[in-house]
Amino acid sequence: MRNLLFLVLCCAGLIALGASxxxxxxxxxxxxxxxxxPLPADLRTTVDRLDAAFHEQWAEIGLTPAQRADDLTIxxxxxxxxxxxxxxxxxxxxxxSLPAERRLDDWLAALFADRRYHDYxxxxxxxxxxxxxxxxFILFRRRRFVAWLADQLARNRPYNELATDLIAEDGLWTDRxxxxxxxxxxxxxxxxxxxxxxxRVSRAFLAQRIDCAECHDHPFEHWKQADFQGIAAFFxxxxxxFTGIRDVEGDFQVENRTTxxxxxxxxxxxxxxxxxxxxxxxxxxxxxxxxxxxxxxxGRAVANRIWALMFGRPLVxxxxxxxxxxxxxALDILxxxxxxxxxxxxxxxxxxxxxxxxxxxxxxxxxxxxxxxEVAQISDDAAASWARxxxxxxxxxxxxxxxxxxASLETLDYESHILTRIVRAAGQNxxxxxxxxxxDDEFLPQGGTIPQRLLMMNGKHVTEVTSQNIIRxxxxxxxxxxxxxxxxxxxxxxxxxxxxxTQTEADYFTARLADxxxxxxxxxxxxxxxxxxxxxxxxxxxx
Amino acid sequence: MEPLMQNAECSMxxxxxxxxxxxxxxxxxxxxxxxxxxxxxxxxxxxxAHVLAERxxxxxxxxxxxxxxxxxLAGGPSQLETFDPHPxxxxxxxxxAIGTAVKGxxxxxxxxxxxxxxxxxxxxxxxxxxxxxxxxxxYLVKTGYRPDPTVVHPSVGAICCHQLPxxxxxxxxxxxxxxxxxxxxxxxxxxxxxxxxCYDPAAKVPDVVAxxxxxxxxxxxxxxxxxxxxxxxxxxxxxxxxxxxxxxENARKMMSSEQLEAFDVKREPRELQQAYGDTPFxxxxxxxxxxxxxxxxxVEVTLSGWDSHANNHEIHHNLAVTLDAxxxxxxxxxxxxxLLDKTVVLCGGEFGRTPQINRLxxxxxxxxxxxxLLAGGRLRGGVVIGATDPEGGREVxxxxxxxxxxxxxxxxxxxxxxxxxxxxxxxxxxxxxxxxIKQLLV
Numbered sequence: 011m012r013n014l015l016f017l018v019l020c021c022a023g024l025i026a027l028g029a030s031x032x033x034x035x036x037x038x039x040x041x042x043x044x045x046x047x048p049l050p051a052d053l054r055t056t057v058d059r060l061d062a063a064f065h066e067q068w069a070e071i072g073l074t075p076a077q078r079a080d081d082l083t084i085x086x087x088x089x090x091x092x093x094x095x096x097x098x099x100x101x102x103x104x105x106x107s108l109p110a111e112r113r114l115d116d117w118l119a120a121l122f123a124d125r126r127y128h129d130y131x132x133x134x135x136x137x138x139x140x141x142x143x144x145x146x147f148i149l150f151r152r153r154r155f156v157a158w159l160a161d162q163l164a165r166n167r168p169y170n171e172l173a174t175d176l177i178a179e180d181g182l183w184t185d186r187x188x189x190x191x192x193x194x195x196x197x198x199x200x201x202x203x204x205x206x207x208x209x210r211v212s213r214a215f216l217a218q219r220i221d222c223a224e225c226h227d228h229p230f231e232h233w234k235q236a237d238f239q240g241i242a243a244f245f246x247x248x249x250x251x252f253t254g255i256r257d258v259e260g261d262f263q264v265e266n267r268t269t270x271x272x273x274x275x276x277x278x279x280x281x282x283x284x285x286x287x288x289x290x291x292x293x294x295x296x297x298x299x300x301x302x303x304x305x306x307x308x309g310r311a312v313a314n315r316i317w318a319l320m321f322g323r324p325l326v327x328x329x330x331x332x333x334x335x336x337x338x339x340a341l342d343i344l345x346x347x348x349x350x351x352x353x354x355x356x357x358x359x360x361x362x363x364x365x366x367x368x369x370x371x372x373x374x375x376x377x378x379x380x381x382x383x384e385v386a387q388i389s390d391d392a393a394a395s396w397a398r399x400x401x402x403x404x405x406x407x408x409x410x411x412x413x414x415x416x417a418s419l420e421t422l423d424y425e426s427h428i429l430t431r432i433v434r435a436a437g438q439n440x441x442x443x444x445x446x447x448x449x450d451d452e453f454l455p456q457g458g459t460i461p462q463r464l465l466m467m468n469g470k471h472v473t474e475v476t477s478q479n480i481i482r483x484x485x486x487x488x489x490x491x492x493x494x495x496x497x498x499x500x501x502x503x504x505x506x507x508x509x510x511x512t513q514t515e516a517d518y519f520t521a522r523l524a525d526x527x528x529x530x531x532x533x534x535x536x537x538x539x540x541x542x543x544x545x546x547x548x549x550x551x552x553x
Numbered sequence: 554m555e556p557l558m559q560n561a562e563c564s565m566x567x568x569x570x571x572x573x574x575x576x577x578x579x580x581x582x583x584x585x586x587x588x589x590x591x592x593x594x595x596x597x598x599x600x601x602a603h604v605l606a607e608r609x610x611x612x613x614x615x616x617x618x619x620x621x622x623x624x625x626l627a628g629g630p631s632q633l634e635t636f637d638p639h640p641x642x643x644x645x646x647x648x649x650a651i652g653t654a655v656k657g658x659x660x661x662x663x664x665x666x667x668x669x670x671x672x673x674x675x676x677x678x679x680x681x682x683x684x685x686x687x688x689x690x691x692y693l694v695k696t697g698y699r700p701d702p703t704v705v706h707p708s709v710g711a712i713c714c715h716q717l718p719x720x721x722x723x724x725x726x727x728x729x730x731x732x733x734x735x736x737x738x739x740x741x742x743x744x745x746x747x748x749x750x751c752y753d754p755a756a757k758v759p760d761v762v763a764x765x766x767x768x769x770x771x772x773x774x775x776x777x778x779x780x781x782x783x784x785x786x787x788x789x790x791x792x793x794x795x796x797x798x799x800x801x802e803n804a805r806k807m808m809s810s811e812q813l814e815a816f817d818v819k820r821e822p823r824e825l826q827q828a829y830g831d832t833p834f835x836x837x838x839x840x841x842x843x844x845x846x847x848x849x850x851x852v853e854v855t856l857s858g859w860d861s862h863a864n865n866h867e868i869h870h871n872l873a874v875t876l877d878a879x880x881x882x883x884x885x886x887x888x889x890x891x892l893l894d895k896t897v898v899l900c901g902g903e904f905g906r907t908p909q910i911n912r913l914x915x916x917x918x919x920x921x922x923x924x925x926l927l928a929g930g931r932l933r934g935g936v937v938i939g940a941t942d943p944e945g946g947r948e949v950x951x952x953x954x955x956x957x958x959x960x961x962x963x964x965x966x967x968x969x970x971x972x973x974x975x976x977x978x979x980x981x982x983x984x985x986x987x988x989x990i991k992q993l994l995v
Contacts, residue, residue: 141702144688144734199685209702221703222980328977373787393791401791444759446747449705454977457796459745461725463804464760473764512783522776530769538769542776547797548784 045112046119049364053357056347057364063339064367068397075397079371081105083553085117086508088363090404090552091320092121094130095411098421099484099505118363122356125164125424130407131355132159134319134452138214138330139176140194142449149193149250151183158187169312169353170301173215177297178290182254189255192248201250204262208242215300217311217332220280225267232334233280239264240278244296257291301353309345310337313358317344318453320362322402322552329453340367372399372553401553403456405448409550410441410471416506416544417475417484441471458550466545476541478533485540489533495523498536506543617967618897618930620845621713623853624838624880626872626902627733628860629690629923631916633908634661634869635876636924637678637941644908644945648866655935663873666881672935673884673893674928675993677958679939679949682904682920687860690903690920691735697959697985704976708737709959710851711746712984715739716968722848723803723810725749729853730837737853741976748853753833754818754840761808774805815843825886830878838879842886845896859902863913876900884928893929897965899958901925908945922949925958930965932993956987964989 049057068075079087082097085105089097097105101120108116121127136156145152162172175188183193195206209221220241223233246262248255261274279286279299287298301308310332317340318324325341326332332341348358362368374392392398404412414434415422422434444465448456466472475483480490484505492498499519503511511519522528523535530538543549626635633639638650638661650659653668658676660668667674684690689700696706707715714726729736729748739746751758763770785792792798807813818826818839829835834856841852856876861868880900887893905923906916922941928934939951960970963984970985 143700146686197686197689206702213703219703219978222978331979372791401788401795403795444750446744448744456744458800459747460800460804460807461747461749461760463800464807467801467804468760468762468764468808477764515779515783518779519776534769538765538773538776541773542780545773545777545801546780546784547792547795548780550797551795553784553788 046115046122046360048111048115049360052351053347053361053364056343056361059343060340060361061366063343064365064396067339067395071391071395073392073395073397075366076371076373076392076399078366078369079373079399080509081110081113082508083371084114084363084369087320087368087399087552088114088117088121090408090412091322092130092359093124093126093411094133094405094407095126095415095422096506097508098415099419099501100421102504102508114363118360122166125160128160128164129156131163131319132156133407135159135315137449137452138315139191139210142447145194146196149183149196150190151187152190152194154184154187155190155194163355166354166356169348169355170308171353173301173308174294174297177211177215177300178293180254180256186254192245192255193250196250202245202248202255204242204245204248205238207245207248208238211296211300212238212241213330215311216305216307217314217326217330218307219331236278237280239275240280241296243275243277244292246275246277246292248293257293303349306342306345307332307334309349310341312355313341313344313348316355316358317341317362320359320368321396321400322404322453323400323455324453367396368399370397370399372401374398399553401551403458404550404552405452406442406445407438408552409445409466410438412506412549413441413466413471413475413544414438416540417482419484419487419501419505437471441465441469444469463545466550467541472541472544476537476544478537483537483540485537486533489536495520499523499539502536502539502543506540507546507548615931616895618895618965619717620849620896621710621851621962621966622838622841622845622883622896622898623695623710623737623851624876624883624898624900625695625733625853625855626859626876626900627687627691627855627857629687629902629904629906629918630859630872631861631865631869631906632678632919632922632924632941633906633916634866635664635873636660636676636926637905638662639941639943642943642945644910644943646866646910658935658937661869661873663870664877666877667884670881670884670928673888674898674926674934675932675936675938676924676926677938677953677990677993678922678924678941679952680901680905680923680925680955680958681949681952682923682955685904685918685920687903688735690918693955694901694903695735695737696740697956697987703978704982705738705740706982707740707742707746708748709962710737710748710853711739711742712963712968713850713966714746715742716972716984717850717966720848722812723807724812724815724844724847724849725807726848726850728841728844728849728851729855730754730840731833731855731857732853733855733857736855737851741982742974748851751816754816754836755833758813758816761813763808777801812847815847815849816840818843825882828878828882828885830875830882832875832879834875835879835882838883839886842883842890842892845892846890861906861915862911862917863915865906865910865914865916880926887929894931895929897930897932897962898928899925899962900927908942921947922952927958927961927993930962931995932961932965933995936992938990938992953990954987956985957990958987959985960987961989961993964994 085097089095105113105117133156136159140152140155176191179186179188181189183190192202192207195203197203205224212218212220220233220238223235223238227234243262247257247260249258263272263274266273277292282305285299285302285305287295299305314324314326314329314332318329325338344358344361347361351357393400414437422430445462476485477483478486480486488498488501492501499516500510503509519539633645634648638648638659639645640650649662651662651665651668653660653671655671658671682690682693684693684699692700695708697709698706710727727737727746727748729750731752732750736750737748781798814820818836821839826839829839834854837854841854844852856872858868858872884898887896901924904918904920907919910916939949939953941949963970968984970983970987972984973981976982
């Protein structure tokens with residue numbers, strides 16, 4: 011009897027799975043998807059300005075931008091950038107069911123409403139705010155902090171308000187999670203560290219490395235030690251008390267490194283002092299100055315960071331060191347629009363996503379010319395000036411997110427079963443431990459490592475999703491359900507690489523699957539195909 | 554299994570090139586790689602390591618050490634129950650001491666076998682730091698720098714790999730056996746210098762064995778070439794510049810490398826295995842010796858559990874059994890094989906523990922005077938540097954900074970501590986800001 015029941019269950023499962031291969035899956039209606047509609051006119055203007063700026067730049071260097079990438083490629087980029095994973099087969103089918111002109115707007119709308127976007131972006135921003143270290147025990151709750159950030163992003167809280175909370179909030183780090191920005195810098199027996207906070211504020215919110223002047227003046231550096239200490243002094247009286255973080259009365263004193271004497275430092279902003287408010291506590295005054303609409307650095311810093319998130323590379327490198335003059339026009343266009351429209355992060359993401367640069371293919375127009383050495387330089391310039399989409403290494407979260415998603419034909423998100431999510435989260439952490447976290451400097455260009463390749467080739471996560479397993483291996487499911495080899499191959503390509511195989515690939519793998527000499531079962535052949543796709547450059551590098 | 558001494562020429566060739574492409578260049582021309590690195594914006598390929606030309610120029614027979622073994626006592630061992638006993642004093646809390654083979658040097662009871670090795674090892678008993686938190690303390694002791702929000706400093710093991718010749722090593726040259734949360738990292742030198750993590754050598758090395766038959770694995774790789782070709786079409790150079798394919802190739806080479814046998818401690822005589830102790834840590838130490846023999850530059854072996862906020866004595870007594878056997882066997886074994894001069898052994902944790910015993914019979918964190926053991930690498934043996942206050946005060950005699958310890962170790966490895974590397978923040982950072990401890994250098 012029990013066996014019978016099991017059989018029935020299995021059949022039911024198979025039928026349910028079969029549905030996911032067929033090309034009309036559900037739309038993400040449960041997410042209360044509100045279509046964004048076409049770009050509003052004022053945002054369209056911004057995007058046009060952005061495109062014009064790039065065209066001018068390209069014309070100057072004599073570059074032709076790459077052609078527009080296809081919708082699937084762009085959708086993959088967006089999912090990787092904003093949700094840290096690749097599109098599921100289910101999502102791909104939905105995308106393709108939409109009218110062409112609505113596809114990317116609706117795709118973005120779905121992402122914005124998706125908890126995975128809130129969490130993923132929160133983690134990226136948290137790295138700029140508090141780094142990746144566990145920090146002081148008990149006094150710093152990183153997970154609480156990230157969850158709070160995610161909530162703010164879910165509400166699309168204006169970014170200036172969010173920044174103000176981080177800099178100026180009082181209270182307990184558990185009750186007011188924003189204060190973890192402060193408590194993260196607490197050193198044992200010392201309380202919050204004004205220097206560390208000055209460094210964080212200037213880098214995260216102003217993209218300025220004022221902290222290089224922490225110890226002394228550097229001859230060729232713009233910032234002087236007095237500038238740095240002036241910012242630090244805003245945090246000079248920030249203490250950790252029984253009731254949490256709050257400011258107390260008193261002066262900020264530091265030791266003069268030359269004379270060894272204690273000096274009192276007055277809180278002072280390094281430029282545009284008129285923007286500092288006179289009301290509120292010191293930290294609130296600083297926050298007001300940092301987020302002031304006329305403080306250009308604030309908008310630029312966030313634009314550079316969001317750009318990096320979307321392209322895998324910031325507009326200005328390094329990400330937290332944007333010069334005062336001579337910045338790319340695109341940076342100011344984005345920053346101005348951001349400030350003029352309520353510090354809206356989603357609006358900025360839409361502007362970037364709608365730009366021609368973001369839609370550029372990573373391919374050269376002429377593959378024949380590309381293979382000749384002489385145009386090599388041109389193609390590098392093209393990637394450097396965004397006339398081609400840059401190929402960047404995916405972050406560990408994106409890789410494991412992709413592996414787990416590719417293993418499932420359905421979308422793994424907050425609607426997934428709780429057990430699926432727990433298993434996913436555990437697998438993800440373990441994988442990242444071995445793959446190596448990128449730490450705070452995650453937008454630095456980096457190559458892959460041998461242990462990473464070993465983990466992908468032989469590690470348990472990829473092995474699990476590429477061995478006989480009806481639940482955790484999409485390869486097994488495809489082998490069982492796809493009626494033809496052609497369909498099976500296409501499904502695998504879509505699930506792993508978000509594209510259909512080229513004719514050459516399709517022919518090659520069709521022959522592989524049909525090879526009579528081969529002793530492997532059909533299931534094994536599809537597992538091998540899955541393994542191959544997961545281990546390709548294309549899977550591990552955003553393109 | 555004895556490629557430790559590569560000839561200088563070979564070492565020089567290798568050290569000139571970026572680590573990531575070191576082996577790949579046999580298939581690629583070196584010029585092509587460098588061109589790619591320069592043109593392709595592959596800025597993570599740090600222009601490695603000037604060759605240590607000085608290495609060859611030194612007096613024959615005085616070559617610096619080539620490898621480092623770090624025995625990491627995670628959690629912060631009590632100096633009083635290990636390398637710095639104060640028998641009979643209040644702060645000892647009953648812990649007794651034993652004499653060693655070096656007159657005048659005592660160790661805590663429980664280190665009888667290590668006591669015999671003391672002529673070959675030295676103790677720094679006066680390390681001082683300001684980091685009393687596990688994460689920050691580990692960072693400091695492993696990198697020689699206090700945590701800094703603007704840069705991640707490389708662990709000493711990563712510096713070894715960055716600076717010392719690659720030779721014919723096909724397996725990762727920075728290895729962490731039984732790592733805790735904070736194994737050695739490459740930091741600003743790049744992720745390729747992160748320690749490769751593996752566990753009890755009694756088990757298989759993770760991720761190096763193909764999960765399918767050889768023939769199927771080969772098929773998979775054949776198929777991979779087809780997918781790679783499709784991707785490279787129209788973006789040949791960009792695809793190449795990722796070095797993805799050469800990394801896959803190197804990983805595959807490592808999978809079939811005979812050097813992997815170095816992890817397999819069961820190949821050693823039974824008596825030797827027993828000498829190291831039938832514990833994961835003992836096996837880790839034995840594996841460490843085997844690994845440096847095939848050219849691994851730094852092996853970190855972690856023994857966790859020292860964070861004795863309660864029941865300090867019992868915890869330390871139990872861990873001493875494991876540590877004493879393993880470290881004594883390791884020093885003896887290295888010496889028997891003439892490897893001790895070529896290997897620096899460092900043993901200690903992120904800080905010491907309070908002289909006062911708390912109400913739970915524990916000791917708490919104490920960075921104001923703690924101990925480290927150094928041996929090998931032609932460092933002087935049988936020496937004690939500094940002393941802590943027998944009454945438990947914060948004042949120590951001849952205080953040493955952790956950075957000084959790093960400068961000492963790097964010097965023994967023939968690496969100039971003053972050598973600067975440009976951090977991503979754009980400021981040059983020395984390998985160590987400390988000064989070598991002169992009394993330890995011969």
